[in-house]
Amino acid sequence: MPQATFICSDGAHRAVDVAIGANLMRAATDNGIEGIVGDCGGSMSCATCHVFVDEAFTAHLPDMASNEDQILDYTAAGRQPNSRLACQIVMNDALAGIVVRVADPQI
Numbered sequence: 179m180p181q182a183t184f185i186c187s188d189g190a191h192r193a194v195d196v197a198i199g200a201n202l203m204r205a206a207t208d209n210g211i212e213g214i215v216g217d218c219g220g221s222m223s224c225a226t227c228h229v230f231v232d233e234a235f236t237a238h239l240p241d242m243a244s245n246e247d248q249i250l251d252y253t254a255a256g257r258q259p260n261s262r263l264a265c266q267i268v269m270n271d272a273l274a275g276i277v278v279r280v281a282d283p284q285i
């Protein structure tokens with residue numbers, strides 16, 4: 179099964195299994211990744227799954243929906259060029275091994 183690595187605010191790297199078709203927010207909350215809240219359950223209304231995607235993987239990400247683009251402007255940690263919502267990153271073969279840094283704070 180592919181893995182995703184979350185870099186937490188304390189610098190710890192946590193690699194978790196993510197099934198093809200599963201999103202990174204759910205993988206993070208299921209595995210107790212600190213800092214990924216996922217309050218809205220993935221409906222793009224809370225922005226508490228904000229991550230910064232390692233540049234090696236940004237070209238493989240799905241296109242950003244307009245809703246995601248808008249809500250990223252309201253993240254607590256501030257938007258960066260590699261900001262995405264983890265709930266919108268769905269694992270596929272091209273994203274195997276993806277590395278994301280958890281935005282801090284989320285709220």
Ligand code: FES
Binds near residue numbers: 216217227
């Ligand atoms: S879980 Fe709410 S925006 Fe991603």
